Amino acid sequence: MTIFYKYGGKLYINVTNRCSCNCTFCIRQNGDTVGDSGSLWLEHEPSFEEIVKAFEAIDITGFTEVVFCGYGEPMERLDIVLQTCEYLRRVSKLKIRLNTNGLSDLINGKPTAHLLKGLVDTVSISLNASNAKEYESVCRPSFGENAFPAMLQFARDCMQSVERVIFSVVDIIPKQEIEACQKLADEMGIPLRVRVYEG
């Protein structure tokens, strides 16, 4: 079972396959590996003890950052993410990045960004649309129209607690939408990264 994997010179951690979105471009629909990661479909969600054991077994030489990513939304397992961050802070000097759909508050039924304070260095939030209607059609969130404003609020909250917050969009959405996302990101004072789609 692949919990940690290395891809493109980065170290990733995969803690769940669950996600409250069903994005039209999701890599989960196109296979189950990234590079030579091995299958990212987890046999079961790893316990904290399994995560520690997996971390102890990998060589992190040359890596400066570990990224919560994988085949699902990490914040579906908020407690495990926080516990794992605390552990990684204790035993390594790795920077910690969270790649997220930004719907943590809806998933967990409470504000959550402040919980990341001191534990996560960078939060990268999938923006992928410039308005609620587009967001619903591209990301197909289970929370419907509540999702887009909640994601933006989570981003604002993260700016209070986390050193670096970035938005990302995949480059397969229409050019006008990318421009509109850029405008929204600029208004919020959050850098936007246009991600090359590797599906």
Ligand code: SF4
């Ligand atoms: S948020 Fe990420 S994991 Fe979830 S469906 Fe979208 S692309 Fe897939």
